[in-house]
Amino acid sequence: MAGQSQFALLKQRRFMPYFTVQALGAFNDNVYRQSIIALLVVMGVSLSERTLYTNLAPAIFILPYFLFSAIAGQIAEKVEKHKLIVITTAMEIAIMSIAAVGFLLENMPVLLVALFLTGMQSTLFGPVKYSILPSVLRPEELTGGNGLVEMGTSLSILAGMIYGGLVIKLAGSYGPEAAAISIVVLAIAGNVVARMIPKVDAGAPALKVNWNPVPESVAIMRLAKRQPAVRNAILGVSWFWFVGTVLTAQLPTYAELHLGGVANDTALYIFALALFSIGVGVGSLLCEKLSGRSVEIGLVPIGAFGITAFLLDLYFARPGAPPATGLTIAQFLGDRAGWRIVIDLTGIGVFTGFFVVPLFALIQSRTPRSELSRVIAGLNIQNSLFIVTAAILGVLLQMDGFSVGDLRIPLPGLSIPQVFLALAIANGLVALWIFTIVPEFLMRFVSMLLVRVLYRLHPRDIESSVPAEGAALIVCNHVSYMDALILSAAIPRPVRFVMYYRIFNVPGMHWIFRHAKAIPIAGAKEDPALMQRAFDAVDAALANGELVGIFPEGKLSRDGEIAAFKSGVERILARAAERGQRVPVVPMALRGMWSSMWSHRDSRMGRMRLPRRARAHVEVVAGPPIEDGTSTDAGALEAQVRMLRGDAA
Template sequence: MQKNSQFTLFTQRRFAPFFWTQFLGALNDNVFKTALLTILTYDALSWTDLDPGLLNNLIPGLFILPFFLFSATSGQLADKLEKGRVARFVKLLEIAIMGIAAYGWMTHHLWLLVAAVIGMGVHSTLFGPVKYAYLPQQLRREELIGGNGLIEMGTFVGILLGEILGAVLVVHKPWGLHLVAGMTIGIAVLGWLASLRIPLSPAPVPELKVNWNPFTETVRNLAYSRRNRPVFLSLLGNSWFWFYGAIMLAQFPVYAKNYLHGDHSVFVLLLAVFSVGIGAGSLLCERLSGHKVEIGLVPFGSIGLSVFGLELYFASQAYVTPTAMLDLGGFLAQGGSWRILIDCLGIGVFGGLYIVPLFALIQTRCDPAHVSRTIAGMNIMNALFMVVSALVAMVLLKAGLSIPQIFLATAIMNGVVAAYIFSLVPEFLIRFLAWILIHTFYRVRIINGQAIPEQGPAVLVCNHVSYVDAIAIMAASPRPVRFVMDHQIFRIPVMSWLFRNVRAIPIAPVKEDPWLTEKAFVDIAQALHEGELVCIFPEGKLTRDGELNPFKGGVQKIIARSPVPVLPMALRGLWGSLFSRDPSNPVARTFKRGLFSRLELAVGEAIPPEQVSPELLQEKVRELRGQWK
């Protein structure tokens, strides 16, 4: 199957209407919210005698409040109802809310506008679970990374454009309020029109009985998610990103004014660069992941968040502080400004690389009947982490830390939290190491990768060329793989940690350790019973000349206990590498091959269990490998 660019999704009805519905919703949220915050900052006296600082903190809090109160209910509704229907209802609600807000703008009625803020929070709360549960229903597994990347890019571009439009339009005299009122209603109508084209997305659990108690339902959702450790820790990782982003972005206004000595345009520039970075990182995920859910990018993104967070601190220390307030052009001409902008861009790019694979993992590893409720639970956690981030920032400021020092502290906290999460689920780190190896030493091409089943058990058999065969297969597979390996290799110091954490299955010859042999077959049967992929190397040893050794009969013993499909595979291009047993000089052949040498993994079609034999499998693997060793 040809792997098209993620941008081809914009030409397809199963994605484009939903994307524009989501984009216009994010845009409208931020046009309205930013316009209100701007007018209360610069024209507060004509609206209220309350302290503008109080209102600037109260309004974002009121927008987040519905996430705590209604996320659990919205998750159930998204699992119970057809998702296109929910999206259209939400868009009609948005039109009504913006109509109320328009009346508030025209009559200078502040509390109607505050009520509209809460209403838009409800709008976002209802749409959130639909947003991420819709994609795995409509997109193929290999499209999920690209689709999620486009959605994240669209969300942050919508936020950025909304904040710019809201801030610019509302201060336009004398028609600013009219422009904001008309534009927000117009955007809401466009969102509703886009939602009319969303294709049918059947409810996974139409018989679900809704629990209207948000507190008990939230506890139940989180308890359910905890049963799936990778999914639950991905939820925590996602919420941590919102903590990191909220605490960093909340400092940008004062940072731009007091530390960079820039006017409002400098703050907008920092926000724009960060948002562009998020969009670029989100889009880059598809290319770096090879069209599959590559959670190895998550540690990569986390490392980048810490590195560029630390670098932003040092760049701030080195910045030449001007004596006069700078406009946009003056800031760009100031010494050290471009270094700060590159750091903001880097934080955004690595944030995109971090967040998109986490969403894809949640979508693919979560029970399909429970995706919306899981996302709803995550939204509550996100809101909680954002509130905590504000409290942490207040404590750090109270303790006397400067804003650059808060950047430093947040980057360090990110490193600690990432190390903790990856220690609990080593699969993230292992996939990262595999991704680094495959993208450092080799250029990998996967042939017929879609033959690997997205769900259900199967046995993978492959030729054994090098010490990194398992890592190459692991990096290429869209699903975790359980490898059967020699017990002596399994016990190699340091490497044993890796093998244990990828849940490899050690095996020994019957003559050497009959108990371990039997245990290995029991473990294989258990893994297949639980719907996992199991990979074996039927040759039983590494090739010493690049040719296939005779296949042994272990596969037939496995199939006798667990009659599942068997997929032949062949690695091509590893013979002669540093990791093979090629007898020639290892240094000479490494320099001859060079970095980024080509490697292919060819996957054959599944063979029914009743047709499996060592001879047939060896013939299929030889055909797949061809003449290229």
């Protein structure tokens, strides 16, 4: 399993049918929506009426998310997930049959009614879409699985838009019939594949459904915001939809006015959209490799600042009119400046993948299974708000003002490149705000960057040993000054490390340890008051359901061997037992650290020189958790850590 690629999931029944259903659904939704727009052209509808319908359609589709997400989240929590997916895909067949009648009759009201019903069906499927993954994937597969889903979704949306725009045009006089047949066949295919998904137990089968959407929406939003990291991950995902909506909504006009595309020809627009979508797919797939098959939210800051950098360059690449108009894709690519825009659009997509995939994985890994569907429903409500806000704001920013009676309300009147510049600045500010209020995102980035640059890290059995939620005590051998950072990079949840106060105060590292909420400690003879404060802080952290990491040797190894574990670990567990808390203990071992930099193998002068053992192979090996720490002692834990480390000092 350690070297298994995420693509291996595509061969397994626990994932492949679900992945196919999700991709078919995204594809069919966009075939339908683009076919409506193409039909308006065939029907000879006036430009003003066509504009009305094209702006009305997204609003009709998104409205059910506001109305029914709270109910959908409860149903997804209560009903067995395989059964619910089969039901929702059967609903799609019925809805697409209504839409097919609309195409055959060329009746726009019928098509819009069916579009509303499609939004309702998507609302019901939404909470299942991501809440099912933690039940069918192992913890170390979450990032890769989410990357595949995000890749499949983005490419399916793109393919659906292309197919939907072409099916009516290429079929000639039989265009409406071709669109009608396509959407019904795709819906049937989705239902057939859905029946192959294995059964997945309901998260909360005893949940009583509240059918009043207003108070339940408020309750679900509160539930989604209970944990700070999850709350801000949800905010990050919604911001992803905001950025994506602003960007993609401008692309049709941007392609014509600033890329030099042919008027009333969508070829260059589809090409620009394809670059962004393919970039999202590539970035999503790269997340597993870059994260080392763990939920690595350290990628989120990289993604955020990468999006800002490429958006800024997109503005500077073409701030005004193009040098030529009426260009085909080949002619556009014949200009060097065109390739710069290609790189920018693709880069925005790649870093968007880095940004959103770890956030989805974090939400899934940190939320209790019995609440996950409702949290996803809360996410969908917030996403809808951000999408609508982005669409309205994108229009308002480009207006120079409007009148209300005799009152003239001025507006910025920005060009599309200036909208991209404003989006780049806003994205940077929002990212800084999120990372300021929840330092864990930035701390994971710092630890990931330092560890990835200095070492080649190989975690083993971490995800299966460290509990996904609740308190636990991590015990590990102590070899170098970098041990806490290495364990932080290997363990997906934040850890409160107890560390010797002199290491805590090391210049340059103090900022990192302080923001990581490390707990400084001293010996009883050095500073008994500091030692007592440290034990009190450990008690509070465990009582709060946090992970606490300790190095029971009490000092760095001087010879590469593991020293006797001190009794402080027993004292921590005994204090927890006195207040009625049974704390599990997870033994871990660092392997290969003695021969790496920053251990005592070198003299102080040797450590100050450029290390010869940079990029050393280092393993973090976790053993099975001891569910009740009071059943063990320091000697037994020392023996387990010795066994885990073996001879690989």
